[in-house]
Amino acid sequence: MDHATADVLYGFGMAKVCVFCGGTPLTKEHVLPRWLKVALDPRVQRHRYIRLSVDAVRHHDAPPLNEQVKVVCSDCNSGWMNQLEENVRYFLPDLIRGNLCTLDAEAQRALAAWSLKTMLMFQHTHPADARGVIPAGDFTSFHETCEPTRSMLGRLGFMNYPPDDAVPLVDTQCQGYSADGVRRTAWITTLKIGCMVVQIIRAPDVAAGKRLAPFDFLPSLRPIWPTNELIEWPLPAAIPYEMMPALAHPDDLDLTIVPA
Numbered sequence: 216m217d218h219a220t221a222d223v224l225y226g227f228g229m230a231k232v233c234v235f236c237g238g239t240p241l242t243k244e245h246v247l248p249r250w251l252k253v254a255l256d257p258r259v260q261r262h263r264y265i266r267l268s269v270d271a272v273r274h275h276d277a278p279p280l281n282e283q284v285k286v287v288c289s290d291c292n293s294g295w296m297n298q299l300e301e302n303v304r305y306f307l308p309d310l311i312r313g314n315l316c317t318l319d320a321e322a323q324r325a326l327a328a329w330s331l332k333t334m335l336m337f338q339h340t341h342p343a344d345a346r347g348v349i350p351a352g353d354f355t356s357f358h359e360t361c362e363p364t365r366s367m368l369g370r371l372g373f374m375n376y377p378p379d380d381a382v383p384l385v386d387t388q389c390q391g392y393s394a395d396g397v398r399r400t401a402w403i404t405t406l407k408i409g410c411m412v413v414q415i416i417r418a419p420d421v422a423a424g425k426r427l428a429p430f431d432f433l434p435s436l437r438p439i440w441p442t443n444e445l446i447e448w449p450l451p452a453a454i455p456y457e458m459m460p461a462l463a464h465p466d467d468l469d470l471t472i473v474p475a
C-alpha cells in the first residue's frame with residue numbers, strides 16, 4: 216500500500232471552534248508536517264500510536280504523514296503554529312535521522328514547543344469520548360505563550376533508527392495522572408520519530424515561588440525544558456525500544472519541586 220497518497224482526516228467529535236483561541240473558520244492541519252518526509256526512510260513505514268489514560272488504553276496504527284485534524288482556525292494554523300514549524304525545520308531532520316548536530320538553548324526551546332504542539336494535535340486524532348488526558352485549559356495556555364509552561368518539563372532521548380518495521384518509526388503516547396485520585400491533573404506525552412524521543416511532562420500546577428527541578432543528565436536523555444546546556448547529537452547512549460513503556464507511562468511522575 217502506498218502511504219504517500221491519501222490523507223486521513225480525523226473528524227471524531229470535530230470541534231466547532233479553534234481548540235486554541237476559539238476562532239473560526241477551522242482549517243485542516245497535518246499532525247506531522249509533510250516536510251518531514253525528507254527525514255524518513257521510505258522503507259520503514261510502521262506508525263504505532265498508542266494513547267493511554269488513567270482508566271483506558273486505546274491505540275491505532277496509521278501512516279505517519281497522512282493524518283490530519285480539523286480543530287484549529289486559519290489564523291492559528293498559518294500564524295504561530297506555522298512559525299513553530301519554521302523554528303525546528305533546520306534541525307529536526309537531523310534529530311530524526313541521528314545525524315551530527317548541536318542544539319543550543321534556543322533550538323531546545325523550539326523543539327519543546329513544537330513537540331507540545333504536535334502532541335496536542337495528536338490528541339485530536341482520537342474520538343472525543345476517548346480524549347481528556349490533556350485538558351482544554353492546557354491548549355489555551357499554550358496559545359498564550361506558544362511555549363510549555365513552568366509546570367512542565369521537557370527532555371530529549373535518543374533511540375537507534377529502526378532498521379525495519381520491527382520497531383515503529385513514529386510512536387506517540389500520552390499518559391494521564393490524577394493527583395487526588397479523581398481529576399486528571401498531570402500527564403506525560405512521548406513523541407518518538409526515528410531516533411528522536413521528546414517527552415513533555417505536565418505536573419500539577421506549581422505554586423508561586425516554587426519550580427520543578429529539571430531532569431538529571433543521562434547518557435541517553437537530556438533536559439530541553441528548562442535548559443541552558445548544549446546538546447551534542449546523537450547522544451552517547453541509545454534507549455532500547457523495549458524501554459518505551461517504562462519511559463512513556465511510569466507508575467508515578469517522580470518530580471521534585473524546589474524553591475524558585
Ligand SMILES: [Zn+2]
Nearest residue numbers: 233236288291
Ligand atoms: Zn485559533
